[in-house]
Amino acid sequence: xxxxxxxxxxxxxxxxxxxxxxxxxxxxxxxxxxxxxxxxxxxxxxxxxxxxxxxxxxxxxxxxxxxxxxxxxxxxxxxxxxxxxxxxxxxxxxxxxxxxxxxxxxxxxxxxxxxxxxxxxxxxxxxxxxxxxxxxxxxxxxxxxxxxxxxxxxxxxxxxxxxxxxxxxxxxxxxxxxxxxxxxxxxxxxxxxxxxxxxxxxxxxxxxxxxxxxxxxxxxxxxxxxxxxxxxx
Amino acid sequence: xxxxxxxxxxxxxxxxxxxxxxxxxxxxxxxxxxxxxxxxxxxxxxxxxxxxxxxxxxxxxxxxxxxxxxxxxxxxxxxxxxxxxxxxxxxxxxxxxxxxxxxxxxxxxxxxxxxxxxxxxxxxxxxxxxxxxxxxxxxxxxxxxxxxxxxxxxxxxxxxxxxxxxxxxxxxxxxxxxxxxxxxxxxxxxxxxxxxxxxxxx
Numbered sequence: 001x002x003x004x005x006x007x008x009x010x011x012x013x014x015x016x017x018x019x020x021x022x023x024x025x026x027x028x029x030x031x032x033x034x035x036x037x038x039x040x041x042x043x044x045x046x047x048x049x050x051x052x053x054x055x056x057x058x059x060x061x062x063x064x065x066x067x068x069x070x071x072x073x074x075x076x077x078x079x080x081x082x083x084x085x086x087x088x089x090x091x092x093x094x095x096x097x098x099x100x101x102x103x104x105x106x107x108x109x110x111x112x113x114x115x116x117x118x119x120x121x122x123x124x125x126x127x128x129x130x131x132x133x134x135x136x137x138x139x140x141x142x143x144x145x146x147x148x149x150x151x152x153x154x155x156x157x158x159x160x161x162x163x164x165x166x167x168x169x170x171x172x173x174x175x176x177x178x179x180x181x182x183x184x185x186x187x188x189x190x191x192x193x194x195x196x197x198x199x200x201x202x203x204x205x206x207x208x209x210x211x212x213x214x215x216x217x218x219x220x221x222x223x224x225x226x227x228x229x230x231x232x233x
Numbered sequence: 234x235x236x237x238x239x240x241x242x243x244x245x246x247x248x249x250x251x252x253x254x255x256x257x258x259x260x261x262x263x264x265x266x267x268x269x270x271x272x273x274x275x276x277x278x279x280x281x282x283x284x285x286x287x288x289x290x291x292x293x294x295x296x297x298x299x300x301x302x303x304x305x306x307x308x309x310x311x312x313x314x315x316x317x318x319x320x321x322x323x324x325x326x327x328x329x330x331x332x333x334x335x336x337x338x339x340x341x342x343x344x345x346x347x348x349x350x351x352x353x354x355x356x357x358x359x360x361x362x363x364x365x366x367x368x369x370x371x372x373x374x375x376x377x378x379x380x381x382x383x384x385x386x387x388x389x390x391x392x393x394x395x396x397x398x399x400x401x402x403x404x405x406x407x408x409x410x411x412x413x414x415x416x417x418x419x420x421x422x423x424x425x426x427x428x429x430x431x432x433x434x435x
Contacts, residue, residue: 062340
């Protein structure tokens with residue numbers, strides 16, 4: 001989509017340079033540009049980032065779509081004048097839109113392809129959710145919930161550190177947050193492939209509760225030692 | 234689904250549906266998305282993550298209509314059809330909608346703001362500016378700039394009927410956001426990143 005936005009921007013600038021742009025078009029273009037600059041400026045000042053993630057500003061691309069289509073149309077017409085027998089204009093537009101559609105369809109159905117890395121993670125997450133739900137005997141919520149302005153924080157337990165944040169949501173618990181309100185939030189459970197767990201982050205000790213082998217992956221579920229509950233094995 | 238949605242918006246929607254206002258909002262995340270997703274979750278008994286996904290996809294889909302009218306007015310009918318097709322199949326926009334992110338609502342806001350400007354319709358512009366201001370905290374300042382531009386232009390032309398709905402919508406959005414942020418931070422500001430600069434005054 002960034003390529004589309006840049007193309008739309010170039011076409012709009014070209015229309016300004018050749019004095020083809022109407023005042024109404026100019027206002028819409030100015031709105032798009034102003035939004036982009038204001039968001040970049042705010043994130044630059046507040047979060048000290050030179051360029052924000054594209055999802056913070058890419059939506060302004062909807063206002064540039066008219067120039068994208070107009071630009072493709074203009075290029076195709078120029079080619080057709082040069083090579084009149086080629087019906088390239090329709091072919092180009094349909095090819096671009098079909099290309100995007102195909103990409104979307106692949107993305108939507110990729111989740112149903114078995115044994116992809118993503119699906120193994122989902123299966124592992126489901127297994128861990130069942131295992132933790134049967135194991136957890138602690139409180140559903142913390143007694144206090146201090147507000148952290150920098151981050152959304154819920155008091156739900158158990159606290160989970162996992163490769164996917166869905167695990168905590170399925171359990172109605174919460175994801176680990178390190179030093180979110182001046183207090184380190186050590187997870188009750190750690191779930192991941194063993195080589196992906198950075199034990200230096202956790203000062204307390206953990207015991208292995210269970211493990212799961214899925215394809216070439218081996219997942220491990222650990223529980224904090226000081227919770228002092230017997231395992232069910 | 235992106236971790237942002239699963240770790241923040243989905244629990245917020247669940248909290249809103251359960252009537253837990255303290256957990257339903259947060260100063261960094263506006264108010265509109267939680268209200269829409271939470272209301273949808275409450276009405277349909279859907280889990281929060283699914284409600285967020287439905288609301289996000291709905292906002293992207295609804296933006297097709299104003300976008301068609303915008304480009305039909307600026308270019309021609311054929312360009313408008315192709316723009317809508319490009320919107321609905323573009324990978325980033327659909328991915329953000331499928332990931333249940335608030336960002337697809339900005340497509341609707343921009344389409345409405347653009348349509349309002351091109352057609353001179355104050356209600357569309359006001360609706361778009363309200364969505365932009367209340368959806369994401371970084372949208373408030375651009376929304377304020379657009380509303381200021383609109384207000385100055387039409388006030389100069391003494392077209393007060395076009396000024397009033399836009400100003401009311403923006404003031405409403407500001408009050409909603411300020412009350413929410415005040416509850417959590419003690420400052421009457423529309424977003425927490427203004428506290429460093431205006432926190433001493435408001």
